[in-house]
Amino acid sequence: MLLEDCVSTILSNTSPLDACRSLSVSSSFRSAANSDIVWERLLPFDYEDIVSRSVTPLKFSSKKEIFVCLCDPILTDGGNKLEKETIDLTLQRDVAQSQVQDLLRLVGDEDSMVGLNNYPHLRVQKSPDSGNATSKASPSSYPHFLDVGVRAFDRSLSSRQNGALHHNCFDG
Amino acid sequence: MSSSLEKNMLILRSSDGEEFIVPEVVAVMSKAIKNMVEDECASNTIPVPNVDANILAMVIEFCKKHDESEAEAASDLKTFDSEFVNRGQEALYDLITAANFRDVKELLDALCQNVAEMIKGKSVHHIRIQFLGYQLFEILTSNFIWNIWCDRDFD
Numbered sequence: 001m002l003l004e005d006c007v008s009t010i011l012s013n014t015s016p017l018d019a020c021r022s023l024s025v026s027s028s029f030r031s032a033a034n035s036d037i038v039w040e041r042l043l044p045f046d047y048e049d050i051v052s053r054s055v056t057p058l059k060f061s062s063k064k065e066i067f068v069c070l071c072d073p074i075l076t077d078g079g080n081k082l083e084k085e086t087i088d089l090t091l092q093r094d095v096a097q098s099q100v101q102d103l104l105r106l107v108g109d110e111d112s113m114v115g116l117n118n119y120p121h122l123r124v125q126k127s128p129d130s131g132n133a134t135s136k137a138s139p140s141s142y143p144h145f146l147d148v149g150v151r152a153f154d155r156s157l158s159s160r161q162n163g164a165l166h167h168n169c170f171d172g
Numbered sequence: 173m174s175s176s177l178e179k180n181m182l183i184l185r186s187s188d189g190e191e192f193i194v195p196e197v198v199a200v201m202s203k204a205i206k207n208m209v210e211d212e213c214a215s216n217t218i219p220v221p222n223v224d225a226n227i228l229a230m231v232i233e234f235c236k237k238h239d240e241s242e243a244e245a246a247s248d249l250k251t252f253d254s255e256f257v258n259r260g261q262e263a264l265y266d267l268i269t270a271a272n273f274r275d276v277k278e279l280l281d282a283l284c285q286n287v288a289e290m291i292k293g294k295s296v297h298h299i300r301i302q303f304l305g306y307q308l309f310e311i312l313t314s315n316f317i318w319n320i321w322c323d324r325d326f327d
């Protein structure tokens with residue numbers, strides 16, 4: 001039979017899944033699979049650096065427990081990394097929102113009236129088969145929804161665009 | 173002749189008494205032998221207990237090839253390694269034990285990598301049969317022990 005060290009070296013060449021599976025092969029396999037030889041190799045090469053940068057100190061007594069700790073997300077570098085990512089994400093969101101607003105303004109310029117008048121009508125025509133509840137609900141809910149949309153358009157237009165366009169929207 | 177033998181060659185004696193004349197550079201690929209040579213506690217003949225002639229010959233073949241082809245292309249060495257480790261279970265385990273005991277790192281790495289490929293993604297049952305099959309056979313020949321075996325931890 002192979003020595004425990006040899007079994008550990010073999011298991012270190014497999015994957016974490018295989019190492020965990022071999023825990024239930026036999027008691028000698030269990031101690032071989034729990035050894036630091038195996039998990040040292042399965043951990044990322046800079047795991048010591050990661051552990052030392054963690055905000056909350058990790059509790060572990062073996063390399064295997066470090067692996068388990070690192071399976072969950074941890075905050076590193078005093079949490080600054082996450083803050084920076086949050087700022088990046090917020091910036092991206094703002095850019096996306098302003099692009100959507102530009103797009104809405106463009107649509108409002110060209111054929112806002114046509115779209116607003118036709119949309120609820122189309123919706124009702126499409127859905128008679130799907131039952132009474134939806135066809136009754138849609139006329140009541142859609143004009144309301146569109147009202148909000150029109151008001152939002154007007155406000156943004158009135159603050160930024162000239163009076164002529166503003167009146168045009170209101171008259172429609 | 174004996175002086176040249178002393179300088180560059182070593183004699184390794186296997187557990188069953190067979191002797192192999194090996195260049196020193198090849199023999200010291202085993203860290204255990206290297207330590208013995210450096211400490212000058214070894215005479216010409218170095219006993220290699222626990223390793224029989226058959227296995228020792230294989231280990232020497234491997235070390236010779238690695239010593240010769242140090243400058244050669246790594247791909248050639250890889251092909252040799254994969255062919256070398258392609259052996260039956262029993263020889264494989266004996267080789268691993270020998271490589272571990274004599275501390276031949278290259279050989280141990282190649283062998284362990286090979287066995288690892290065998291158990292990757294395999295079920296517990298499969299690994300049991302592969303690693304403990306020989307032992308189980310011995311136990312199963314006795315019906316009396318069979319009953320005990322059913323409850324015991326596979327060890």
